Amino acid sequence: MHFQTAPTSTGSGAGRPSLEAVIADLLAQLTLEEKVRMVVGADMWSTVAIERIGLRAMVLSDGPAGVRGTTAQAPQTSASFPAPSALSATWDVELAARTGALFASEARRHGVDVVLAPQVNLQRTPVGGRHFECYSEDPHLTSQIACAVVGQAQADGVGMSVKHFVANDSETERTSYLACVDERTMREVYLAPFERLVADVGAWSVMAAYSGVDDGDVAAPIVEHRPLLTGVLKEEWGFDGVVVSDWLATKSVAAAVHGGLDLQMPGPDGPWGDGLLDAVRAGTVTELDLDDKVLRLLRLAHRVGALKATASLSTDLRETTAPTPEEAADFLRLLVARSTVVLADDDDLIPLTFGAGSSPATIALLGPAVTEPFRQGGGSSYVAPDRTTSLASAMSEALPDDVTLLVSAGARARLNPPALDIVARARDLTTGEPGIRVTLTGADGAELETWTTTTWDGWLQDVRADAVTAHVSGAFTLTEPGVHEIGIGTVGRHRIVVDGQLVSTAGRIVAAEVILDSSHNNPLAFCAAVEIGQPRTVLVDAELQVVHSVGYDSFVRGSLVHRLPGLSAAEELDAAVAAAAEADIAIVVVGTTEEVESEGYDRTTLALPGNQDELVARVLAANPATIVVVNAGAPVVLPWFADAGTVLWGWLAGQETGTGLADVLLGVTEPAGRLPWTLPGAEEDVPVPHALPQDGRIDYSEGADVGYRGWERACRVPAAPFGHGLGWSRWRYDDARADLAPEGGVVVTVELTNVGPRSSREVVQVYVEPPTGSVDAARPVRWLGGFAVAEVAAGSPATVAVDVPRRAFEIWDTTSHGWVLPPGPHHLRIGRSVGDLWIELDAPL
Secondary structure, X not given: OOOOOOXXXXXXXXXXXXXXXXXXXXXXXXXXXXXXXXXXXXXXXXXXXXXXXXXXXXXXXXXXXXXXXXXOOOOOEEOOOXXXXXXXXXXXXXXXXXXXXXXXXXXXXXXXXXXXXXXXXXXXXXXXXXXXXXXXXXXXXXXXXXXXXXXHHHHOOOEEEEEEEOOOOOOOOXXXXXXXXXXXXXXXXXXXXXXXXXXXXXXXXXXXXXXXXXXXXXXXEHHHOXXXXXXXXXXXXXXXXXXXXXXXXXXXXXXXXXXXXXXXXXXXXXXXXXXXXXXHHHOOOOHHHHHHHHHHHHHHHHHOOOEHHHHHHOOOOOOOOOOOHHHHHHHHHHHHHHHOEEEEEOOOOOOOOOOOOOOOOEXXXXXXXXXXXXXXXXXXXXXXXXXXXXXXXXXXXXXXXXXXXXXEOXXXXXXXXXXXXXXXXXXXXXXXXXXXXXXXXXXXXXXXXEEEEOOOOOEXXXXXXXXXXXXXXXXXXXXXXXXXXXXXXXXXXXXXXXXXXXXXXXXXXXXXXXXXXXXXXXXXXXXXEEEEOOOEEEEEEEEEEOEEXXXXXXXXXXXXXXXXXXXXXXXXXXXXXXXXXXXXXXXXXXXXXOOOOEOOOOOOOOOOOOOHHHHHHHHHHHOOOEEEEEEOOOOOOOOOHHHOOEEEEOOOOHHHHHXXXXXXXXXXXXXXXXXOOOEOOOHHHOOOOOOOOXXXXXXXXXXXXXXXXXXXXXXXXXXXXXXXXXXXXXXXXXXXXXXXXXXXXXXXXXXXXXXXXXXXXXXXXXXXXXXXXXXXXXXXXXXXXXXXXXXXXXXXXXXXXXXEOXXXXXXXXXXXXXXXXXXOOOEEEEEEEOOEEEEEEEOOO
16 A cells, blocks of 8 residues: 655745734634634534635544544445554554554545544553553553554644543543542653644644543543643643544533633534523633634644635645555555464464465364454444455465365354344335335324335434434244344333334433443344244334434434344354364454443453353363464453463454454464553453442542553563564564663664564564662553564564653653653663563663
């Protein structure tokens, strides 16, 4: 995939006014009413256009794992990226920059100006619902990957809104809790990625979180937190972009205006849409307050090409060559392989080899994800993929003809049965046509409109405002003898009848809460067991609530599901174990789904869903030549880990999950990933085991000891440490030295040798430790200072330079409220992970 980019100039040339002069002139042309309209969204995804000054609407879209687009009625397909945690597992800023370029290309494809990503909150606890959306538990790794993504996307003319400012690291009660974080921890840990994005790549937008912060001086929602939004972000760091609210996060007028929020989303309703103009007229908000916000929006409009008056100031045209769908897929396939982490390979089972009499004649592909890949998490990051690839199809296509594949699910990981095939089975009782009938009724029960559809995907969106109930009905032909499970997943008030059985009824009216807690994304299905001996028709009749919420489009949720008769769960497991015993090699793929890892709620357990652990344990007992692959974005506990010789972590890897994993297994691409977080061996060992607010507050009592730092402090040994990953070769670290860098940091030069049989990529990691005799109890035992990736031929030496910035040695002094360098030489530890350190040096500072 080839990208061509050119920088954008915003300065003034000979005879040309500066950008700031032009937007100041435009500001002077605006009326008060226009200024008020500008700082409130025009709708769900767009800002206001003011044609008389040449300002078009700017379009925003969700985007942590692909650009979703903004069309509700006919969902747009998009390139489905590996989850952000997978990208950070590459530890490769070049691949991250190429990902940023693909973000920009996808944004242009969908007509999007600002992508609501990346999420640079830290993975404080493994149960965090959006853990998979974050890059790492380490602020430096997070910063490096995020800067590469954002810097490249912005170079290509697309804004990225960095989120969620700040300390929004869990989902339980996310719209109301206060994160209680002391000043030093906030600066050294949670603000660090945001600071780097402002200082190093000049981020164009920052999203303010739903949650709030109590920093010891001010306790307030982030959208109202003036010391952080205005004092730190805008004044101290010089951020000149737009602070946008998370959707529906704004609850006040004057407090949010004075706090530093620039754009309330969505609109045009909400506190600012309803009350900002009156607040200015009443004097609680001044027009000068609005002017700064409008200037920021005009500046952003220039940057994304939405402002005609400043078009001539971009002297360097952004010339980009968008990748073809095939090129994008090839790049995503490479990302999948590069991010895959080899946790263990005791018996050298990967890559699989064929020929010379050693090739496996029979391979068992086992697990629920081999045919239906677990490829993404839930919530606002979920995209409708351009395509999907499964391991079963990819292996079938790539393997020699004389290799037999035995495919068996063996376990159930999902909450609900599969989606019902409406096209093949449904008939409208009213017309006799294929499909289901949908009827909207008003508050008085009168029919508003009715139609037949064959494209029902579980959603009805952009529903008319006067509709209260959707009546969904159909006759479904069942031909297979046995017990069928059939039903509907929904939220809110409903009445569901299947084959004459009242399956479920509820009278509770729901609104925005089901959006904010994501329960509308994966609703539990209410099912009936229907046994048939001969083919017959089963009637499904449901009354479903139309969910109305200020700021969001009205919708109906009605996910039709159907499980065919067949093997019981126990019989499926037995069949998979039998296939494993018959095969020369067994490959079992397990993991989590968008039902488990999602925005809106935190996990309550680190166990794999369903009976997947039992499947792995029994397969390992049946065939020691087993490769286990875990498709999950966040850590899960693996009770069988010690018994497994070969284990790969394959992430929630997007649309190319199948092809990328096949490339790893077949030796096409090295699985070069390294863990960006710590894999626990037991839930009770996790330093921060839950994310539950107590009386509306979350106490960040661990201070700077987030993630692996907490493990180091407690002297606990995890299943796999931060930074771990074996690749497919072996390494020897020969020597190292540390020199002062011109900008005040340190350059660590490492001599190493690839002593394995294959060309391989190594991630050289440098950790910093406090000076000997340090009495600063707030400093971690050690922390990541820098890293670098090197590709080295088999048997060859290499010299790798790792930059460790000065900030890695500094602390935040709460007396002077600034950065200081503690006395004494810091120690440097160099190696392959935080748990595998080979060389020790002193930093020459």
